Amino acid sequence: MSRSVAATTLIGMENAPPPAEELVILDRELGHLEARRAQLLARRAWLLDVMRQSAVAAQYPPSPSHPFAPPAARDASPRGAQNVLLTLGGVLLTIAAVAFTLVSWGHLGIGGRSAVLAAVTALALAAPAALLRRGLVSTAESVAALGLALTVLDVYALHRVAAPDTDALAYAAGGSAALAALWAA
Known part of the structure:
Protein backbone atom coordinates (compact mmCIF):
# COMPACT_ATOMS: atom_id res chain seq x y z
CA MET A 1 0.00 0.00 0.00
CA SER A 2 1.37 3.43 -0.80
CA ARG A 3 2.14 5.81 2.01
CA SER A 4 -0.60 8.36 1.16
CA VAL A 5 -3.32 5.68 0.92
CA ALA A 6 -2.25 4.20 4.25
CA ALA A 7 -2.31 7.61 5.88
CA THR A 8 -5.75 8.39 4.47
CA THR A 9 -7.07 5.04 5.67
CA LEU A 10 -5.73 5.60 9.18
CA ILE A 11 -7.12 9.13 9.32
CA GLY A 12 -10.58 7.93 8.16
CA MET A 13 -10.61 5.15 10.72
CA GLU A 14 -10.17 7.50 13.67
CA ASN A 15 -13.86 8.52 13.47
CA ALA A 16 -15.15 5.01 12.55
CA PRO A 17 -17.39 3.13 15.00
CA PRO A 18 -16.12 -0.03 16.64
CA PRO A 19 -15.90 -3.02 14.24
CA ALA A 20 -18.96 -4.83 15.67
CA GLU A 21 -21.17 -1.74 15.24
CA GLU A 22 -19.78 -1.02 11.78
CA LEU A 23 -20.47 -4.62 10.76
CA VAL A 24 -24.11 -4.28 11.87
CA ILE A 25 -24.42 -1.01 9.89
CA LEU A 26 -22.85 -2.56 6.78
CA ASP A 27 -25.10 -5.64 6.97
CA ARG A 28 -28.18 -3.43 7.32
CA GLU A 29 -27.14 -1.30 4.32
CA LEU A 30 -26.37 -4.39 2.22
CA GLY A 31 -29.82 -5.79 3.09
CA HIS A 32 -31.41 -2.53 1.92
CA LEU A 33 -29.39 -2.66 -1.30
CA GLU A 34 -30.40 -6.28 -1.96
CA ALA A 35 -34.07 -5.48 -1.37
CA ARG A 36 -33.90 -2.48 -3.68
CA ARG A 37 -32.07 -4.56 -6.32
CA ALA A 38 -34.78 -7.25 -6.19
CA GLN A 39 -37.43 -4.55 -6.51
CA LEU A 40 -35.70 -3.02 -9.52
CA LEU A 41 -35.20 -6.41 -11.20
CA ALA A 42 -38.89 -7.24 -10.78
CA ARG A 43 -39.87 -3.88 -12.26
CA ARG A 44 -37.42 -4.42 -15.16
CA ALA A 45 -38.88 -7.86 -15.90
CA TRP A 46 -42.38 -6.44 -15.92
CA LEU A 47 -41.38 -3.61 -18.26
CA LEU A 48 -39.74 -6.07 -20.66
CA ASP A 49 -42.90 -8.16 -20.65
CA VAL A 50 -45.00 -5.07 -21.38
CA MET A 51 -42.76 -4.15 -24.27
CA ARG A 52 -42.96 -7.68 -25.73
CA GLN A 53 -46.72 -7.73 -25.49
CA SER A 54 -47.61 -4.18 -26.40
CA ALA A 55 -51.00 -5.20 -27.72
CA VAL A 56 -51.88 -6.91 -24.44
CA ALA A 57 -50.54 -3.96 -22.45
CA ALA A 58 -52.91 -1.63 -24.30
CA GLN A 59 -55.86 -3.78 -23.20
CA TYR A 60 -54.82 -3.73 -19.52
CA PRO A 61 -53.72 -0.23 -18.50
CA PRO A 62 -52.29 0.08 -14.98
CA SER A 63 -54.81 1.15 -12.34
CA PRO A 64 -54.41 4.67 -10.90
CA SER A 65 -54.06 3.34 -7.33
CA HIS A 66 -51.17 1.06 -8.33
CA PRO A 67 -49.35 2.64 -11.28
CA PHE A 68 -46.64 -0.02 -11.32
CA ALA A 69 -48.88 -3.08 -11.01
CA PRO A 70 -48.62 -5.69 -13.77
CA PRO A 71 -51.78 -6.43 -15.77
CA ALA A 72 -54.27 -8.79 -14.20
CA ALA A 73 -54.23 -12.40 -15.37
CA ARG A 74 -57.26 -13.55 -17.34
CA ASP A 75 -59.32 -16.48 -16.11
CA ALA A 76 -59.60 -19.64 -18.14
CA SER A 77 -62.42 -19.57 -20.65
CA PRO A 78 -65.50 -21.66 -19.81
CA ARG A 79 -64.91 -23.71 -22.99
CA GLY A 80 -61.30 -24.46 -21.96
CA ALA A 81 -62.35 -25.51 -18.46
CA GLN A 82 -65.09 -27.70 -19.94
CA ASN A 83 -62.61 -29.44 -22.25
CA VAL A 84 -60.20 -30.12 -19.38
CA LEU A 85 -62.96 -31.61 -17.24
CA LEU A 86 -64.28 -33.74 -20.09
CA THR A 87 -60.78 -35.03 -20.85
CA LEU A 88 -60.15 -35.91 -17.22
CA GLY A 89 -63.54 -37.64 -17.03
CA GLY A 90 -62.77 -39.66 -20.15
CA VAL A 91 -59.39 -40.70 -18.77
CA LEU A 92 -60.97 -41.80 -15.49
CA LEU A 93 -63.65 -43.80 -17.31
CA THR A 94 -60.96 -45.49 -19.40
CA ILE A 95 -59.01 -46.42 -16.27
CA ALA A 96 -62.19 -47.84 -14.74
CA ALA A 97 -62.84 -49.88 -17.89
CA VAL A 98 -59.31 -51.30 -17.81
CA ALA A 99 -59.70 -52.24 -14.15
CA PHE A 100 -63.06 -53.85 -14.91
CA THR A 101 -61.68 -55.88 -17.78
CA LEU A 102 -58.52 -57.04 -16.06
CA VAL A 103 -59.52 -57.39 -12.41
CA SER A 104 -63.16 -56.93 -11.43
CA TRP A 105 -66.19 -59.12 -11.71
CA GLY A 106 -64.30 -62.39 -11.44
CA HIS A 107 -67.54 -64.31 -10.79
CA LEU A 108 -68.72 -63.46 -14.32
CA GLY A 109 -65.72 -65.06 -15.92
CA ILE A 110 -63.95 -63.71 -18.96
CA GLY A 111 -66.86 -64.53 -21.26
CA GLY A 112 -69.33 -62.53 -19.17
CA ARG A 113 -66.93 -59.63 -18.84
CA SER A 114 -66.36 -59.69 -22.59
CA ALA A 115 -70.11 -59.56 -23.28
CA VAL A 116 -70.65 -56.65 -20.87
CA LEU A 117 -67.61 -54.85 -22.28
CA ALA A 118 -68.83 -55.32 -25.87
CA ALA A 119 -72.23 -53.86 -24.95
CA VAL A 120 -70.66 -50.85 -23.21
CA THR A 121 -68.35 -50.33 -26.19
CA ALA A 127 -73.53 -42.09 -28.18
CA PRO A 128 -71.42 -39.44 -30.02
CA ALA A 129 -73.95 -39.27 -32.89
CA ALA A 130 -76.74 -38.36 -30.46
CA LEU A 131 -74.49 -35.92 -28.61
CA LEU A 132 -73.52 -34.17 -31.86
CA ARG A 133 -77.21 -33.72 -32.76
CA ARG A 134 -77.63 -31.87 -29.46
CA GLY A 135 -74.57 -29.69 -30.16
CA LEU A 136 -72.39 -31.21 -27.42
CA VAL A 137 -69.23 -31.45 -29.51
CA SER A 138 -66.69 -31.73 -26.68
CA THR A 139 -68.73 -34.33 -24.86
CA ALA A 140 -69.10 -36.32 -28.07
CA GLU A 141 -65.33 -36.25 -28.58
CA SER A 142 -64.71 -37.49 -25.03
CA VAL A 143 -67.21 -40.32 -25.33
CA ALA A 144 -65.81 -41.29 -28.75
CA ALA A 145 -62.29 -41.42 -27.31
CA LEU A 146 -63.60 -43.64 -24.50
CA GLY A 147 -65.26 -45.88 -27.10
CA LEU A 148 -62.00 -46.20 -29.04
CA ALA A 149 -60.14 -47.11 -25.86
CA LEU A 150 -62.79 -49.72 -25.12
CA THR A 151 -62.22 -51.32 -28.53
CA VAL A 152 -58.63 -52.05 -27.45
CA LEU A 153 -60.00 -53.80 -24.36
CA ASP A 154 -62.50 -55.68 -26.54
CA VAL A 155 -59.64 -57.03 -28.65
CA TYR A 156 -57.88 -58.17 -25.46
CA ALA A 157 -61.07 -59.81 -24.17
CA LEU A 158 -61.65 -61.49 -27.53
CA HIS A 159 -58.15 -62.96 -27.33
CA ARG A 160 -58.82 -64.32 -23.85
CA VAL A 161 -62.22 -65.80 -24.83
CA ALA A 162 -61.91 -66.95 -28.44
CA ALA A 163 -58.22 -67.61 -28.99
CA PRO A 164 -56.35 -68.08 -25.70
CA ASP A 165 -53.86 -70.53 -27.22
CA THR A 166 -52.67 -68.28 -30.08
CA ASP A 167 -49.36 -66.48 -30.03
CA ALA A 168 -49.91 -63.26 -28.04
CA LEU A 169 -47.48 -61.19 -30.16
CA ALA A 170 -49.05 -62.27 -33.45
CA TYR A 171 -52.54 -61.67 -32.05
CA ALA A 172 -51.54 -58.20 -30.81
CA ALA A 173 -50.16 -57.33 -34.25
CA GLY A 174 -53.29 -58.59 -36.01
CA GLY A 175 -55.58 -56.90 -33.50
CA SER A 176 -53.71 -53.62 -33.85
CA ALA A 177 -53.99 -53.77 -37.63
CA ALA A 178 -57.72 -54.54 -37.41
CA LEU A 179 -58.26 -51.67 -34.96
CA ALA A 180 -56.31 -49.27 -37.17
CA ALA A 181 -58.46 -50.20 -40.15
CA LEU A 182 -61.65 -49.90 -38.07
CA TRP A 183 -60.64 -46.52 -36.62
CA ALA A 184 -59.68 -45.22 -40.07
CA ALA A 185 -63.10 -46.24 -41.41
Missing part, protein backbone atom coordinates in the same frame (compact mmCIF):
# COMPACT_ATOMS: atom_id res chain seq x y z
CA ALA A 122 -71.28 -50.37 -28.61
CA LEU A 123 -73.11 -47.79 -26.49
CA ALA A 124 -69.99 -45.61 -26.20
CA LEU A 125 -69.48 -45.68 -29.98
CA ALA A 126 -73.17 -44.92 -30.70
Whole structure:
Protein backbone atom coordinates (compact mmCIF):
# COMPACT_ATOMS: atom_id res chain seq x y z
CA MET A 1 0.00 0.00 0.00
CA SER A 2 1.37 3.43 -0.80
CA ARG A 3 2.14 5.81 2.01
CA SER A 4 -0.60 8.36 1.16
CA VAL A 5 -3.32 5.68 0.92
CA ALA A 6 -2.25 4.20 4.25
CA ALA A 7 -2.31 7.61 5.88
CA THR A 8 -5.75 8.39 4.47
CA THR A 9 -7.07 5.04 5.67
CA LEU A 10 -5.73 5.60 9.18
CA ILE A 11 -7.12 9.13 9.32
CA GLY A 12 -10.58 7.93 8.16
CA MET A 13 -10.61 5.15 10.72
CA GLU A 14 -10.17 7.50 13.67
CA ASN A 15 -13.86 8.52 13.47
CA ALA A 16 -15.15 5.01 12.55
CA PRO A 17 -17.39 3.13 15.00
CA PRO A 18 -16.12 -0.03 16.64
CA PRO A 19 -15.90 -3.02 14.24
CA ALA A 20 -18.96 -4.83 15.67
CA GLU A 21 -21.17 -1.74 15.24
CA GLU A 22 -19.78 -1.02 11.78
CA LEU A 23 -20.47 -4.62 10.76
CA VAL A 24 -24.11 -4.28 11.87
CA ILE A 25 -24.42 -1.01 9.89
CA LEU A 26 -22.85 -2.56 6.78
CA ASP A 27 -25.10 -5.64 6.97
CA ARG A 28 -28.18 -3.43 7.32
CA GLU A 29 -27.14 -1.30 4.32
CA LEU A 30 -26.37 -4.39 2.22
CA GLY A 31 -29.82 -5.79 3.09
CA HIS A 32 -31.41 -2.53 1.92
CA LEU A 33 -29.39 -2.66 -1.30
CA GLU A 34 -30.40 -6.28 -1.96
CA ALA A 35 -34.07 -5.48 -1.37
CA ARG A 36 -33.90 -2.48 -3.68
CA ARG A 37 -32.07 -4.56 -6.32
CA ALA A 38 -34.78 -7.25 -6.19
CA GLN A 39 -37.43 -4.55 -6.51
CA LEU A 40 -35.70 -3.02 -9.52
CA LEU A 41 -35.20 -6.41 -11.20
CA ALA A 42 -38.89 -7.24 -10.78
CA ARG A 43 -39.87 -3.88 -12.26
CA ARG A 44 -37.42 -4.42 -15.16
CA ALA A 45 -38.88 -7.86 -15.90
CA TRP A 46 -42.38 -6.44 -15.92
CA LEU A 47 -41.38 -3.61 -18.26
CA LEU A 48 -39.74 -6.07 -20.66
CA ASP A 49 -42.90 -8.16 -20.65
CA VAL A 50 -45.00 -5.07 -21.38
CA MET A 51 -42.76 -4.15 -24.27
CA ARG A 52 -42.96 -7.68 -25.73
CA GLN A 53 -46.72 -7.73 -25.49
CA SER A 54 -47.61 -4.18 -26.40
CA ALA A 55 -51.00 -5.20 -27.72
CA VAL A 56 -51.88 -6.91 -24.44
CA ALA A 57 -50.54 -3.96 -22.45
CA ALA A 58 -52.91 -1.63 -24.30
CA GLN A 59 -55.86 -3.78 -23.20
CA TYR A 60 -54.82 -3.73 -19.52
CA PRO A 61 -53.72 -0.23 -18.50
CA PRO A 62 -52.29 0.08 -14.98
CA SER A 63 -54.81 1.15 -12.34
CA PRO A 64 -54.41 4.67 -10.90
CA SER A 65 -54.06 3.34 -7.33
CA HIS A 66 -51.17 1.06 -8.33
CA PRO A 67 -49.35 2.64 -11.28
CA PHE A 68 -46.64 -0.02 -11.32
CA ALA A 69 -48.88 -3.08 -11.01
CA PRO A 70 -48.62 -5.69 -13.77
CA PRO A 71 -51.78 -6.43 -15.77
CA ALA A 72 -54.27 -8.79 -14.20
CA ALA A 73 -54.23 -12.40 -15.37
CA ARG A 74 -57.26 -13.55 -17.34
CA ASP A 75 -59.32 -16.48 -16.11
CA ALA A 76 -59.60 -19.64 -18.14
CA SER A 77 -62.42 -19.57 -20.65
CA PRO A 78 -65.50 -21.66 -19.81
CA ARG A 79 -64.91 -23.71 -22.99
CA GLY A 80 -61.30 -24.46 -21.96
CA ALA A 81 -62.35 -25.51 -18.46
CA GLN A 82 -65.09 -27.70 -19.94
CA ASN A 83 -62.61 -29.44 -22.25
CA VAL A 84 -60.20 -30.12 -19.38
CA LEU A 85 -62.96 -31.61 -17.24
CA LEU A 86 -64.28 -33.74 -20.09
CA THR A 87 -60.78 -35.03 -20.85
CA LEU A 88 -60.15 -35.91 -17.22
CA GLY A 89 -63.54 -37.64 -17.03
CA GLY A 90 -62.77 -39.66 -20.15
CA VAL A 91 -59.39 -40.70 -18.77
CA LEU A 92 -60.97 -41.80 -15.49
CA LEU A 93 -63.65 -43.80 -17.31
CA THR A 94 -60.96 -45.49 -19.40
CA ILE A 95 -59.01 -46.42 -16.27
CA ALA A 96 -62.19 -47.84 -14.74
CA ALA A 97 -62.84 -49.88 -17.89
CA VAL A 98 -59.31 -51.30 -17.81
CA ALA A 99 -59.70 -52.24 -14.15
CA PHE A 100 -63.06 -53.85 -14.91
CA THR A 101 -61.68 -55.88 -17.78
CA LEU A 102 -58.52 -57.04 -16.06
CA VAL A 103 -59.52 -57.39 -12.41
CA SER A 104 -63.16 -56.93 -11.43
CA TRP A 105 -66.19 -59.12 -11.71
CA GLY A 106 -64.30 -62.39 -11.44
CA HIS A 107 -67.54 -64.31 -10.79
CA LEU A 108 -68.72 -63.46 -14.32
CA GLY A 109 -65.72 -65.06 -15.92
CA ILE A 110 -63.95 -63.71 -18.96
CA GLY A 111 -66.86 -64.53 -21.26
CA GLY A 112 -69.33 -62.53 -19.17
CA ARG A 113 -66.93 -59.63 -18.84
CA SER A 114 -66.36 -59.69 -22.59
CA ALA A 115 -70.11 -59.56 -23.28
CA VAL A 116 -70.65 -56.65 -20.87
CA LEU A 117 -67.61 -54.85 -22.28
CA ALA A 118 -68.83 -55.32 -25.87
CA ALA A 119 -72.23 -53.86 -24.95
CA VAL A 120 -70.66 -50.85 -23.21
CA THR A 121 -68.35 -50.33 -26.19
CA ALA A 122 -71.28 -50.37 -28.61
CA LEU A 123 -73.11 -47.79 -26.49
CA ALA A 124 -69.99 -45.61 -26.20
CA LEU A 125 -69.48 -45.68 -29.98
CA ALA A 126 -73.17 -44.92 -30.70
CA ALA A 127 -73.53 -42.09 -28.18
CA PRO A 128 -71.42 -39.44 -30.02
CA ALA A 129 -73.95 -39.27 -32.89
CA ALA A 130 -76.74 -38.36 -30.46
CA LEU A 131 -74.49 -35.92 -28.61
CA LEU A 132 -73.52 -34.17 -31.86
CA ARG A 133 -77.21 -33.72 -32.76
CA ARG A 134 -77.63 -31.87 -29.46
CA GLY A 135 -74.57 -29.69 -30.16
CA LEU A 136 -72.39 -31.21 -27.42
CA VAL A 137 -69.23 -31.45 -29.51
CA SER A 138 -66.69 -31.73 -26.68
CA THR A 139 -68.73 -34.33 -24.86
CA ALA A 140 -69.10 -36.32 -28.07
CA GLU A 141 -65.33 -36.25 -28.58
CA SER A 142 -64.71 -37.49 -25.03
CA VAL A 143 -67.21 -40.32 -25.33
CA ALA A 144 -65.81 -41.29 -28.75
CA ALA A 145 -62.29 -41.42 -27.31
CA LEU A 146 -63.60 -43.64 -24.50
CA GLY A 147 -65.26 -45.88 -27.10
CA LEU A 148 -62.00 -46.20 -29.04
CA ALA A 149 -60.14 -47.11 -25.86
CA LEU A 150 -62.79 -49.72 -25.12
CA THR A 151 -62.22 -51.32 -28.53
CA VAL A 152 -58.63 -52.05 -27.45
CA LEU A 153 -60.00 -53.80 -24.36
CA ASP A 154 -62.50 -55.68 -26.54
CA VAL A 155 -59.64 -57.03 -28.65
CA TYR A 156 -57.88 -58.17 -25.46
CA ALA A 157 -61.07 -59.81 -24.17
CA LEU A 158 -61.65 -61.49 -27.53
CA HIS A 159 -58.15 -62.96 -27.33
CA ARG A 160 -58.82 -64.32 -23.85
CA VAL A 161 -62.22 -65.80 -24.83
CA ALA A 162 -61.91 -66.95 -28.44
CA ALA A 163 -58.22 -67.61 -28.99
CA PRO A 164 -56.35 -68.08 -25.70
CA ASP A 165 -53.86 -70.53 -27.22
CA THR A 166 -52.67 -68.28 -30.08
CA ASP A 167 -49.36 -66.48 -30.03
CA ALA A 168 -49.91 -63.26 -28.04
CA LEU A 169 -47.48 -61.19 -30.16
CA ALA A 170 -49.05 -62.27 -33.45
CA TYR A 171 -52.54 -61.67 -32.05
CA ALA A 172 -51.54 -58.20 -30.81
CA ALA A 173 -50.16 -57.33 -34.25
CA GLY A 174 -53.29 -58.59 -36.01
CA GLY A 175 -55.58 -56.90 -33.50
CA SER A 176 -53.71 -53.62 -33.85
CA ALA A 177 -53.99 -53.77 -37.63
CA ALA A 178 -57.72 -54.54 -37.41
CA LEU A 179 -58.26 -51.67 -34.96
CA ALA A 180 -56.31 -49.27 -37.17
CA ALA A 181 -58.46 -50.20 -40.15
CA LEU A 182 -61.65 -49.90 -38.07
CA TRP A 183 -60.64 -46.52 -36.62
CA ALA A 184 -59.68 -45.22 -40.07
CA ALA A 185 -63.10 -46.24 -41.41
